[in-house]
Amino acid sequence: MKNIILLLICLPFLFISKSKGQHLQNDALRFGNDGEASINQYGNLLQPFYYNTTNDQWYKLTYSNYPLDIAYGLGGDGTEEWNINGNTFENPTIQNQQIITSAFNQTPEGKGYGTLTSTGEIELNGHNFLVEQSYTLPQGDAFIGIQVKVTNNGDATAENFRLWIGNRDDWVGNTDIPTEVRGNISEAGFQAIPSPDTPSNAIQVFSGSESLVFYSPYNRANTIIQSCCSFSNVINQSPSTSRIAEGNDNSYGFYARFDDLAVGETVVMDWYYLAGELDEIDAILEQVISTVSLSAIHDEAYFNVRNSENATGYWVIVPEGSPSPSATEIKAGIDYQNVTIANSGSQAMTADETIYFTITELEPGTDYTIYFVAETNEPAFSEIISMDITTDLDTDGDDIGDRLDPDDDNDGTPDVEDDFPLDPAEDNDHDNDGTGDNADPDDDNDGTPDTEDDFPFDPAEDNDHDEDGTGDNADTDDDNDGTPDTEDDFPLDPAEDNDNDDDGIGDNADPDDDNDGTSDTEDAFPFDPFEDNDHDEDGTGDNADTDDDNDGTPDTEDAFPFDENESLDTDGDGIGNNADPDDDNDGLTDEEEIALNLDPLDRDTDDDGAEDNQVKINFVAGTHGSIQGDANQIITKGESTTEVVAIAEEGYEFKEWSDGDQNATKVIEEASEYLNLLATFRPIRPVKVIQKWGDLLLVDNSALDFVSYRWFENNIEVGQGQYFYKAGGLKGEYFVVAMSEDGEAYSSEILTIDGNQRVSVYPNPLPKGRSLSIQSSQDMSNAAIKFKLFDQLGNMRFEGTINPKSKKINIPEFQAGIYQYHIIIDGITVSQEKIIIY
CATH class of the missing domain: 2.60.40.2550 (Immunoglobulin-like)
Structure with missing residues (x-):
């Protein structure tokens, strides 16, 4: 016997999934751009593409970016199998659309295969229809199976119900003018129909190397080819007069006539879309023919x-x-x-x-x-x-399966709006915590129970203090007292808005608004903690007012800043000068002092440090000495001073007083005028010579500043300056005569040098590349030591620093010869000698 031909689309029990992708794409076909949801708001597939393995490239299968099209016909005379009576509706928008993805597989590469189902409602001439369009793309095949299922959800029979599916503007591969052929698919493959009025269940569209096929096994489906570029051209063309083949720019599609749909009746149409290279299309057709269509409610x-x-x-x-x-x-x-x-x-x-x-x-x-x-x-x-x-579940037992039921739990909330579509006790989960609002004690999950929350569905709000309908977080005036919260110290207390002293008590209730200790009733400035009085009532508080009594004398100069009749109190006895008979409190009334030509405001008219009936004597010690006794004495005129003694520092001796008295002990008899007596001192022997680094003599002038120096060697003058250096070394008796700033000459003690304390280097002669050491009998551990080497023409050939602890320096290799070295210690050259390098 001959084989049974079976066509399969398997649609198992499906769920709504919001997490899976919705892009239909395998290695052979895709619908829409990469990653794009493949089903539009009309329930149709987006623009189809097929993958050409020879060219390693995707090719579009409609013009521009056009999706596929669908249209419905309803009403009018349905006597004829094909008619456009009544009304037609092209691409109506699906209401309450859901995309079911539970049988769909999204791959990590962004591809997807399996079944996507669009379900929702359309309104045609007052009739409500449930439309379910299922698209099943196998994982590796170059065809997609489509099932269109329409159920009459209205309250009256839908007469003369028709369906069109197709493409408004053809395109295959790289051409907008492919060839379309109407035909039938059987075991023998695709066969063109012999005449236009022969029913056709398939259209093949091809160019030079590519082909696509529209095919439906529905026994009342027929095909149409008509001119481009509107799907209405397909709708208005009778299949019985449509051309068999056409090579121009066209539109094409299916037409299917159904019987009148009674209330609750469902009609189903299966069709297939396949595409590939021209030499592969027959093999793809065989795959399609080997399937069975199967679905369930x-x-x-x-x-x-x-x-x-x-x-x-x-x-x-x-x-x-x-x-x-x-x-x-x-x-x-x-x-x-x-x-x-x-x-x-x-x-x-x-x-x-x-x-x-x-x-x-x-x-x-x-x-x-x-x-x-x-x-x-x-x-x-x-x-x-x-x-x-x-089979599909029927959760609410209303005889409509959950997959087609717009309200699975029959709670009055459509599934598309119901967070718990299978729980009649819940329909919302405002905070998405998995607990429905009816059972959830905190619907917005803001931490405030609904029973205490003025805004139980707003996580950003929980209180409305002034009950104006705007939550406190958004309300700019929570207590509705007219003061914005940003300016209101008590945003939730309509009786208060300011707290001037920040003590937590509003100004309206606070008896001391500035918290300065003065009650508001006694405070001239109740909101200023720095002020409470305004003595002269000029509007400036006494603390800030520079003249509190407004008498023209600044407070900083006014002994009586709050008494406009007084400003001075020369003697500080608490009585202003205007009222005081003795302003300087020197025992003489102001009138008496004026008569004596004295200043009644100055106890010491002549500014000598003593009052007008006294005399001041100052004993001052010059440098290197001090005064023993009362150095600053004020005595009554005509009396004598007490005894003072000029004491010299160690190494110095008293010289004389500024009045020429050379007696260190001093007493003034019967003083009558101001005196300032200076005691002067001189060094006993101020000049000290220090031998430093062997060949250097240095004057230590810490005892006295000198302006010039003369050096003597064995009583012969040999140099001038603060130090004396002799190349070749010191030997003999040395002293220096130093001249001080006051023109006095001082001589140092004689220093005898035996010539064995020089600063020298070794070895000398020096082998090339060897290190050189410095030797001295003196401690150089804290000295800064530099070494310079010159050739016989005076050119410096090397400069370096000698380590003061090791007293060594590495000398680079030089040409053998005679050189001169300088040793500089603490900035002073202390040795200049010849050295032989070999």
């Missing part, structure tokens, strides 16, 4: 089968996992092998026609297996075909 299932010859199709449906029946048991349609069948049936099949089977009386949410076999007239049975299917 909550208590019914649907499948279609096509056989190559006349036969009778038999089926049984049993719980999944049951033992497999034989062909005879399927035909019998009764319980077998202790298996209770859920239902069974049979139907005559005409050769090469698709037969649709409907299975009823199924349990919602149940896994089943369908077994099918065909028996020809020979008689002979075909191969048994089995298919697993799961």
